[in-house]
Amino acid sequence: MKHCLASLLACGLMVMTPLAAAVELKPFDENSLAALKKEQAGRPFVVGLWSVSCVPCREELRLWSEWSRRYPAVKVVLVSIDPPAEHAAAEHMAARYAGANADLRAFASDYAERLRWSLDPAWHGEVPRTYFFDAAHRAEAKSGLVDTAFVEDWLRSNSHTQKRAR
Numbered sequence: 293m294k295h296c297l298a299s300l301l302a303c304g305l306m307v308m309t310p311l312a313a314a315v316e317l318k319p320f321d322e323n324s325l326a327a328l329k330k331e332q333a334g335r336p337f338v339v340g341l342w343s344v345s346c347v348p349c350r351e352e353l354r355l356w357s358e359w360s361r362r363y364p365a366v367k368v369v370l371v372s373i374d375p376p377a378e379h380a381a382a383e384h385m386a387a388r389y390a391g392a393n394a395d396l397r398a399f400a401s402d403y404a405e406r407l408r409w410s411l412d413p414a415w416h417g418e419v420p421r422t423y424f425f426d427a428a429h430r431a432e433a434k435s436g437l438v439d440t441a442f443v444e445d446w447l448r449s450n451s452h453t454q455k456r457a458r
Contacts, residue, residue: 314383314387314392315383315386315387315390315391315392315394315396316383316396317372317379317382317383317386317396317397317398318395318396318397318398319397319398319400320371320397320398320399320400320407321399321400321401321407321410322406322407322409322410323410324397324410325339325410325411328367328369329425329429332367332425332429334427335365335366335367335427336366336367336424336425336426336427336450336451337366337367337368337369337425338356338366338367338368338369338422338423338424338425339369339371339411339422339423339425340352340353340356340368340369340370340371340420340421340422340423341371341372341373341411341419341420341421341422341423342370342371342372342373342419342420343372343373343374343382343419344372344374344378344381344382344385345374346419346420348420348436348437349385349419349420350385350388350389351389351437352420352422352437352438353370353385353386353389353390353394354389354390355438355440355443356368356370356390356394357389357390357391357393357394359443359444359447360393360394360395361393362447363447363448363451365450365451365452366447366450366451367395368394368395369395369397370386370390370394370395370396370397371397371398371399372385372386372396372397372398372399373398373399373404373407373408373417373419374398374399375399375401375402375404376398376399376400376401376402377402379398382398383396404417411423412431412433414433415433418435418436420435420436420437420438421433421434421435422434422438424446424450426450427450
């Protein structure tokens with residue numbers, strides 16, 4: 293009897309664990325960067341690339357979620373580079389670490405080379421990878437987990453250019 297009660301309690305605790313809100317990743321294709329630049333004309337923005345197989349990406353997604361709330365004048369787009377077959381896992385990871393309010397996207401096809409080339413011909417697919425686009429859309433790329441001091445300074449200095457509508 294005690295064993296059954298303990299099992300039921302354990303199951304109950306697992307059921308009561310809060311689940312992350314569901315998210316849906318919007319498609320990111322070879323035209324998406326040009327569309328973002330047009331949409332953000334005269335405004336800075338950030339594109340953060342991540343993958344479900346990237347352990348540091350979890351921390352970075354969490355950081356970008358926080359920074360996008362603190363610096364709403366700078367649009368942050370978080371793009372999973374995972375193939376469409378892995379989008380369910382990417383959605384789960386994004387929901388857990390980035391939250392439902394983030395601008396979440398995913399590579400729209402299995403042809404990753406074309407999508408990488410459309411972002412940056414010099415990029416070889418390493419993640420996390422972040423592109424910081426200033427108001428003139430000059431890009432600065434960073435590979436690896438972002439340096440928080442750099443990001444804070446960049447966001448602070450680029451937040452004044454033009455407030456974006458939420």
